[in-house]
Amino acid sequence: MADVLAFVEQREGQIGGGAREVVSVAAQLASEIGGSASALLLGGPGLTSAAEGLSTAGATSVVVAEHEALSEYNPEAYLSVVINHLRSGNFKALIFSASSLGKDLAPRVAAALDVPLGSDVTGIEVQDEVPLFTRPVYSGKAFTRFSIDTDPVIVTIRPNAFPVGDYDSKIQVSKFIPDIDPETWCVRVIERKGVAEGAVDVSEAAVVVSGGRGLKDPANWGVLEELRDVIGPDTALGASRAVVDAGWRPHAEQVGQTGKTVAPKLYIAVGISGAVQHLAGMRTSQTIVAVNRDPDAPIFSIADYGIVGDLFEVLPRMTEAIKALKSED
């Protein structure tokens, strides 16, 4: 039996929203190529209970590797646990999220197994039991469709690009304690500062509210924050490079060719002209909204919806309207 393995991430003992997406993709793929989907979760002691949260995502089983030294990501430790686990089964395909962690770990796993890696996949279609993958290249100016003829097939999937399934399968959780010796590590994390409590990273958020030079002054970011707050908890702020270079916003928020690539369900570009380098980072978003006072701003050429107007007029009204809408729900 050829199985599909989903690599599931946790952060501070919590399973993130991206986890269900990876498991769902694995479940879907397994159903089409024959076999079952299982998940692998690495983390610190006590993680097993969190694994129950994956119950309806489609996997039949989840294996939890629990060890104090796995609570936080270390590439060497994670690589060795993943490789050992792969030896325990017959895995035809391996799915990672194209998150920071996935993009760090998946290439190492692929190289250790001497197989290639399909990065940042946004579409999967199975023909005659052979998966065909799609991914954006040239910053979304083209898409490539490819197959991988190795065993196993390894891909990372772009966050938010796939639907999350809802299965009524029961998940079987098992745990093991891997043998790890941090003394032997050649890479050591010596400090880790989490972002502010509750803050969502722009590359993982379901909705991104991005601001550009049109906001005129960093003190004006309140209008974006208010909009972010009414939309919901899974919403992050983004920024153009112009405002990051000016020191108005941190580099972690920059979207674009030299910033992050995002593909949220909703991207709202406010006072951003839409230079190609900015579009490179957000053009695969599902729905794009632009607010700009210049009707010829290039951002409108890829926007699904837009308002030509002064953002300082439009945004507060938008915040009010969304607040009213949400209060009716």
Added chain:
Amino acid sequence: MNVSVCIKRVPDTEAHIRIDQAGTDIDSGGIKYIISPYDEFAIEAGLRVKEKMEGGEVSLLTVGTNEAQETLRNGLAMGADKATLLRADSYMDGLGIAKALAVEIKDSDAQLILFGVKAAGSDQQQVGPMVATLLGIPCVTEVSSFELGDGVVTCHREIEGGIEVVEADLPAVLTITKGEYEPRYASLKGIMAAKRKPLEEREADFSQPGIHIERLSEPTTRGSGCILEDSPDAVAELVRLLREEANAL
């Protein structure tokens, strides 16, 4: 300390991309090619190591066609000391490129091997950590700045969910993001000097790719958007469309 920097020749990020006749690659006609932007950051980082340590060499390495000589010369003009072109004329997947680079790096005495975090165009974000894994040496990805210590390198990473300080034993592979490495421009003197710097060429170690490109296609064009002039009703209409039509709120 000797530093190797792996760089890739890529289409200018502003270039208009057209698909070729066969439908599996881009039509390179009329396109300007550049050093991939993150690889320029990596060159800059390498040059700063050399300046700070007051010694050692910065070597550039690329896998590509003959045209990549020009890319290497551009990197030499920024200040790198020597360059090697590993010639490959047909498609290689990321693992294939990593293998060809690893063979070359294995025999060098570089203590730091720098990569861009990703190559513009392919955007795979994989070749650096693959090379490190093949060589069995540490790798730190998405490094925005680093400091060299005694047999170790201390790296800053700005990643999802936080900021990390990571220490790795040397030799190590780092993949560089912009951070503080705004690349310098090549001076006229640098451009002249680059012409005389050593540039070696060899055939790349070629392994059969496991990835097969079936088709390259243009993105499905977004239907022309619904763009409203601001008016007293515009915002309400936009919010309604986002909820009912786009299902986005």
